[in-house]
Amino acid sequence: MQLLVFHYHDRPGGVREVIGRGLPLLMERLDGVNEVVFLMGELRDAGWREALTARLKRQSPSVTVRWVEDREWGYAEPGFRSLSADSVQRLRDWLHPSPTARWSVLWAHNLSVGRNIPLLRALPRLCKDAGAELWLHHHDWWWDGRWQRWRDWLAAGVASLEEALAATVPVGPQLRHYAVNLADLPFLQTAAGDAARWVGNPLPAFRPPQEAEVREARLWLAARTGGRPVWLAPVRALRRKNLAEALLLTRRLAPDACLVTTGGSSAEEAAGWNRLRTAATAKGWPLAPQVLAGMEASAPSVPALMAASEAVMITSLQEGFGLPWLEAAALGRPV
Incomplete structure (x- = not known):
């Protein structure tokens, strides 16, 4: 199995903590993960990447870990309307299972915060074309105290709130939605039905400092x-x-x-x-x-x-x- 992990960047923050803590647990529960590919818009913290790679290799010595950067997958500049053909092709190449993998899953974090609307709109279609599952992990929402993001939706050619909502919570047989807040689950289930689940943030045994x-x-x-x-x-x-x-x-x-x-x-x-x-x-x-x-x-x-x-x-x-x-x-x- 090929497990792809998306986030806008590798900078410190709550989403990165969830990825670092949750990925080893997810690999324990999925059958036969032999390749992990991180798709990120910006790679800055080599120390964190090396530490997480080492941890995954200790857990599964045969797993292949790759890090892929494409600036078009990061925080979009104002007025950014569409991904380039090259960036779309890179996504297609990675979403198709490798020769050693039976299937692919893209675990995508916080696209719902609306920092890259063209990517959010493109990924469901690209995953469907590649036969890959898309698991959207929702940490924040673009409308939750961030109404300045509405200008980005308008710039991306979205004409109504209904259209923006449909793009934020897309539905389809290959799509799953996961909320970190239990209060968000009823809304997600209204939009996505049984494809929406609550997944609390992973908290390992806490080691107080010496x-x-x-x-x-x-x-x-x-x-x-x-x-x-x-x-x-x-x-x-x-x-x-x-x-x-x-x-x-x-x-x-x-x-x-x-x-x-x-x-x-x-x-x-x-x-x-x-x-x-x-x-x-x-x-x-x-x-x-x-x-x-x-x-x-x-x-x-x-x-x-x-x-x-x-x-x-x-x-x-x-x-x-x-x-x-x-x-x-x-x-x-x-x-």
């Missing part, structure tokens, strides 16, 4: 905060993470504390994030931003940073699931 790791994390944080108490926001610097409220709450509840954020921002949101940083500096409010961006491999782990913090801040306006809630609870940190 005391030595926590001590190291405290020293690491102290070097970046001037020794202030740390209120940690273990999220990327995105607008929907609502970090302005996290900063205000920190000032209100713990005026001497420093708000520390972990992940990087995105190019389209960098200007807004920079305005927040400038405002915090002007007010003299302690803020240590994006401390893990670009150095995840050499810095303390997020659980160690959580354990070394006074409190964990989670102020997101929208989350597909929200793993930090469970991690903070497992570490006994106030949220």
Whole structure:
């Protein structure tokens, strides 16, 4: 069996966590996976890819693991209307089972967030033509606090909400839908019937960091905060993470504390994030931003940073699931 895995990119985030934790479990439950192919729009984190490849090879020594990048499969630029002929042909080539595989499954993540509408509209047809199953794993929705995406649908030639909904939740004999939130299941079943299922995010046995790791994390944080108490926001610097409220709450509840954020921002949101940083500096409010961006491999782990913090801040306006809630609870940190 050939198992293909799609995501827009390999950057840190909740979707990547689900892929990394869920893929070994999925391979245990599927019969005869002998090839895993990752189809991604952007490959940046070689360390993560190498670690996941090694884990899959330890689990199944004979499995072949490949990583394929095509920028047309990533976040689409405004006005992007269709995939090129070359990109479509690459998808066709990979979707057809290899000579050693009896059948193919494409496990596609978060296409429902609407970051690449031409790809979302093309994949059901391409999978049908190739005889491949398409499993759509829904983490977020483009209409859930993201109505700016409607402009992208219009630019892609979609004229109505009904047409956009049909493209977001396509139906067909080779299609399956999986929701990470149980509350989304009734809606999915209305659109897709029995082809829709709920699959909670995979949570392996949690290993709390050792005391030595926590001590190291405290020293690491102290070097970046001037020794202030740390209120940690273990999220990327995105607008929907609502970090302005996290900063205000920190000032209100713990005026001497420093708000520390972990992940990087995105190019389209960098200007807004920079305005927040400038405002915090002007007010003299302690803020240590994006401390893990670009150095995840050499810095303390997020659980160690959580354990070394006074409190964990989670102020997101929208989350597909929200793993930090469970991690903070497992570490006994106030949220």
